[in-house]
Amino acid sequence: MNHSHPFRIKLNDDNYPAQDVTIIKDLNRKCKLNLTYGRMSASHNDKQYLLYCNSTTQFETLLDKSNWPETICNSMYSIDIPRRFPSSYSVVALNIPTQWNVENFCEELKLRYKTIIKGERMFVKGGRPIPRICIDFSSNKELTEILQSKRILLDDDNTAYMIEPYVPPTRILRCYNCQQYDDHIAVRCPNKDKPICFKSGQQHSFNPECQNAVCCAHCKGNHMAGNPNCPQKIATRENKKIQMKAIGQTPTTQTMNSNIWTGDTTRRLFGNATTTQPIILNKVHDNNNDELMKKLDSIENNIQTILKQQAEVNQLINATNIKINNQATEILNINYILNDI
Structure with missing residues (x-):
């Protein structure tokens, strides 16, 4: 069981250890919970450590603030419950x-x-x-x-x-390269040479500092691709729900309202x-869409950075293969010359 909504930990004076796993080890030593995953998140210079739970026991234990240690990595801290x-x-x-x-x-x-x-x-x-x-x-x-x-x-x-x-929502996938909904993922994108910016909706390589106006690649609205309020995303979800019902893949066979x-x-x-x-x-939520967009920006930037690094590795591999082929051709030519001699 993986809870996708993290506990947010802010250490006083931003006194964070060099390694993310250090906080996990300290919490496990003091709380005996066998936590395994956490990571740093920085938004507008506001550093926080995001702690994720693997089980119901961990989640319920951490919901009670009395179960938290007095300090984390020898620092005082504050926590935000999901x-x-x-x-x-x-x-x-x-x-x-x-x-x-x-x-x-x-x-x-x-x-x-x-x-x-x-x-x-x-x-x-x-x-x-x-x-x-x-x-x-x-x-x-x-x-x-x-x-x-x-x-x-x-x-x-x-x-x-x-x-x-x-009832959980119908999940809609999105390709982080071409932004297409519910068809493929970035690794299998057929349009890898034609990336679409998730911020501006324009065709150009990934650039987290893109200065173009925000524009949805799908509905051309003034929001980024993947925004849950996007009319096209909502329509895609509704169509998928109808298709699932048509083939009998409903979440439950009981007559009930699906929420x-x-x-x-x-x-x-x-x-x-x-x-x-x-x-x-x-x-009605206490947080507004601006906070949601900050989270989406962070996720998008991380994913796009990985995609860019993957593309660079692919280019390096292709260049290496070309060199190998050229060397193989030269060896063949040398063999022909030696045979002629």
Whole structure:
């Protein structure tokens, strides 16, 4: 189980060790969690260490700040808990009046379910609230009981609300070389000699400092390729969902509403059991799209740098092969001369 939403660690005075693995080793020595992956991330000169969990046990342990050590690598530090949780930690409560205050409702639930982290009202596209609340938990234990009973209790069996499980989104791949959706990945890109910039949408080699105006390579909107709000990406996802249903690859055979997040963009997609068309939902997030874009920029830059290095290695290999072929030709010519003699 790999949780893609990291814990963010900021050491005081930016006193980070030279090797990323040093922080992992120090945390494992003090917390006994067998953590294995973490990396540095720098955004606008704000250094942070991103710590990823491999299991539910690790994730739930680190959610409790009392389990963290006093220092990391002999430095004081601060941590940010992930703002989003794995899909297995969320449910959707149904038929919650839109006039109710979500925070107050969740505080009532917390009296019974101690592992509730937060709840957020869901909205139809356009900003109209609907009677559904997404509730995030810090542990699977209480959540499992809720899923088994198919309801969440507000008190001792007297007041209960029906729930439905959270269904992960339909994944849409994107080639980081030509930016094409759901057809191939960069390693197998048939257009390696015609790269498209993920920032400007123009055809030129990878350049993380590209100064051209931001323009989507797909819809020509003022956002980068891969933006979860891109109309073409949304349409591609919907088409893929329809295709999966047509061939029977639905996430579940039960009749239920499918609740889908589209990343960190405050948007959710879920189907209504009484209709055949999906309803697009929005989820209010504390973070805005600017923060999401910073994260995407960092990911894109890392991937594009790797692609550039791979291209350079390929050129070096091709040049070496040409030299080998030339030398082989010279050896043959020498053999012909010697034979003539």
